[in-house]
Amino acid sequence: MSKARSAIIGVGEVPTGRFPERSRWDIIYDTCMEAVCDAGLDKNDIEGVITVAPQAQPRLTAEISFGKIPEELGLKNCKDVCIGNAGGASTTNCLRMAEHWVTSGIAKAVLIPHVTVHTTIPLDEVIGFFATAGMDLQWEYPFGTTYNGMAAMMTQRYMYETGTTAEELASVVVALRAWAALDPNSMFFGKPLTIEKVLSSPMVSTPLHARECNVLADGGGAMVVTSAERAADITDTPVYKLGHGVRYVGAAPVLRHDDSMRESWRGAFKDAFEQAGVTKDDIDVFEFYGAYPMGQCVMLEAAGICELGDSGKFIMEGCTSPGGKVPCATIGDAVGRGHTGSGVSMANYIETARQIMGKAGERQVPDCRLALATASGGSGMNTTATVFGREIR
Amino acid sequence: MSEYSKPLPAVQPWSRPFWEGTRENRLLIQECKACGAKIFYPRKACPECWSAELGWSEACGRGKVYTFTVTLTGVEEKFAGDLPYVLAMIDLDEGIRMMGNVVECDPGDVEIGMEVEVVFERVTDEITLPKWRPFRG
Ligand SMILES: [Zn+2]
Numbered sequence: 403m404s405k406a407r408s409a410i411i412g413v414g415e416v417p418t419g420r421f422p423e424r425s426r427w428d429i430i431y432d433t434c435m436e437a438v439c440d441a442g443l444d445k446n447d448i449e450g451v452i453t454v455a456p457q458a459q460p461r462l463t464a465e466i467s468f469g470k471i472p473e474e475l476g477l478k479n480c481k482d483v484c485i486g487n488a489g490g491a492s493t494t495n496c497l498r499m500a501e502h503w504v505t506s507g508i509a510k511a512v513l514i515p516h517v518t519v520h521t522t523i524p525l526d527e528v529i530g531f532f533a534t535a536g537m538d539l540q541w542e543y544p545f546g547t548t549y550n551g552m553a554a555m556m557t558q559r560y561m562y563e564t565g566t567t568a569e570e571l572a573s574v575v576v577a578l579r580a581w582a583a584l585d586p587n588s589m590f591f592g593k594p595l596t597i598e599k600v601l602s603s604p605m606v607s608t609p610l611h612a613r614e615c616n617v618l619a620d621g622g623g624a625m626v627v628t629s630a631e632r633a634a635d636i637t638d639t640p641v642y643k644l645g646h647g648v649r650y651v652g653a654a655p656v657l658r659h660d661d662s663m664r665e666s667w668r669g670a671f672k673d674a675f676e677q678a679g680v681t682k683d684d685i686d687v688f689e690f691y692g693a694y695p696m697g698q699c700v701m702l703e704a705a706g707i708c709e710l711g712d713s714g715k716f717i718m719e720g721c722t723s724p725g726g727k728v729p730c731a732t733i734g735d736a737v738g739r740g741h742t743g744s745g746v747s748m749a750n751y752i753e754t755a756r757q758i759m760g761k762a763g764e765r766q767v768p769d770c771r772l773a774l775a776t777a778s779g780g781s782g783m784n785t786t787a788t789v790f791g792r793e794i795r
Numbered sequence: 796m797s798e799y800s801k802p803l804p805a806v807q808p809w810s811r812p813f814w815e816g817t818r819e820n821r822l823l824i825q826e827c828k829a830c831g832a833k834i835f836y837p838r839k840a841c842p843e844c845w846s847a848e849l850g851w852s853e854a855c856g857r858g859k860v861y862t863f864t865v866t867l868t869g870v871e872e873k874f875a876g877d878l879p880y881v882l883a884m885i886d887l888d889e890g891i892r893m894m895g896n897v898v899e900c901d902p903g904d905v906e907i908g909m910e911v912e913v914v915f916e917r918v919t920d921e922i923t924l925p926k927w928r929p930f931r932g
């Protein structure tokens with residue numbers, strides 16, 4: 403049974419899309435100032451900054467690593483600064499480190515920012531980054547790996563093992579884009595899709611069509627974290643971190659044994675639910691970050707919501723879509739939101755917080771009291787699951 | 796041979812015998828002399844027992860496609876000339892799994908479970924990449 407130790411008390415975000423004219427620091431200002439104001443704090447209440455490492459932007463990463471954010475923003479009482487990099491799971495690690503800082507006397511409140519601008523990075527550099535992100539430089543990369551290709555191979559195997567059809571897989575994208583269409587911060591706001599449109603988009607890497615792959619985008623977000631003890635004094639809508647589970651899978655996809663992703667998700671969910679003192683049936687919204695359509699299927703099955711191989715049908719029936727009985731990924735995952743590198747998980751946690759705060763607009767799940775958020779890094783090197791809730795349990 | 800512009804494997808001292816093997820058209824698998832584990836990819840110490848007593852045995856060079864993808868677009872410029880190409884994970888008869896390319900066939904003919912055999916593609920004086928083609932016997 404959980405006794406929450408930390409809470410998210412404020413969030414800030416700029417829309418995800420293509421904004422080459424916006425500098426990265428411009429986005430950092432806007433998201434950080436919004437998050438601190440949303441928390442109802444003064445800038446000088448922020449005593450620590452833990453940044454989600456931007457991917458493929460080494461100069462910015464160095465600037466942030468070496469302490470520029472508190473200075474730039476004038477956070478006069480900041481005591482320490484750090485950057486967290488675990489690819490798509492970076493935000494998870496920043497949240498965990500923030501929990502330590504706010505409970506150990508280092509900081510009363512911690513700011514967690516992220517920014518990525520893909521559109522001003524030369525295309526070949528971006529493709530090169532993703533061709534090696536989570537691939538082995540000796541045993542995989544020389545054969546022409548791509549990020550899409552790695553997901554495609556996992557998807558191919560998943561379809562073979564479970565009998566999931568191309569239509570079912572496409573329907574995952576349809577469900578995700580239905581959520582994204584309701585999200586003004588999404589790249590695909592107001593742009594729902596049909597199965598036919600997914601399947602008629604060009605094949606990128608079999609069995610994945612273009613609309614089943616992610617579109618690289620620019621964006622940023624920020625969160626403010628404080629201790630569970632202080633949270634209710636600062637805000638009326640604290641988002642308590644109630645339980646957490648994580649499993650390491652492995653770096654090189656070729657080494658992962660047949661069931662490793664599923665087992666890892668099962669383990670992470672089990673720990674997170676047990677720590678929070680809840681079951682899957684208590685969860686009001688499942689904020690799954692799967693990066694590719696298959697990820698939603700694997701997580702639904704690992705969480706015990708669907709039997710192995712039944713998730714495609716479940717999604718195609720609309721069960722996870724807006725209005726469905728098991729709302730999943732209400733920003734539309736990376737495929738609906740637009741891919742901002744490690745920022746997808748930032749967007750996912752921000753959405754989780756919004757759902758609990760009751761600020762999710764048209765996507766709001768009615769009376770959302772408990773949410774599960776997931777993340778995964780690299781090409782699936784780990785699986786993380788976190789339960790958030792409206793009350794300390 | 797200096798024309799080859801695609802990425803070469805980032806060889807480590809302990810994996811050198813593997814790449815010396817492929818240069819002689821032999822596919823070598825690292826083995827632990829202490830616990831008997833077959834090791835892929837090659838390590839400095841056995842990932843099962845941390846023994847440094849490691850040796851090599853020659854694989855028969857046959858396997859089955861575990862999974863694959865036909866890559867059609869979205870690759871680095873240096874791979875663009877190869878499109879479409881098949882990226883695949885191969886389950887070797889010896890019980891290890893390697894990443895590679897399936898070559899010498901129509902990409903559309905590749906399927907999971909397909910039997911393949913190793914072929915060696917010399918790309919530089921130093922490096923020969925193991926690739927896979929449909930089993931011919
Ligand atoms: Zn051993």
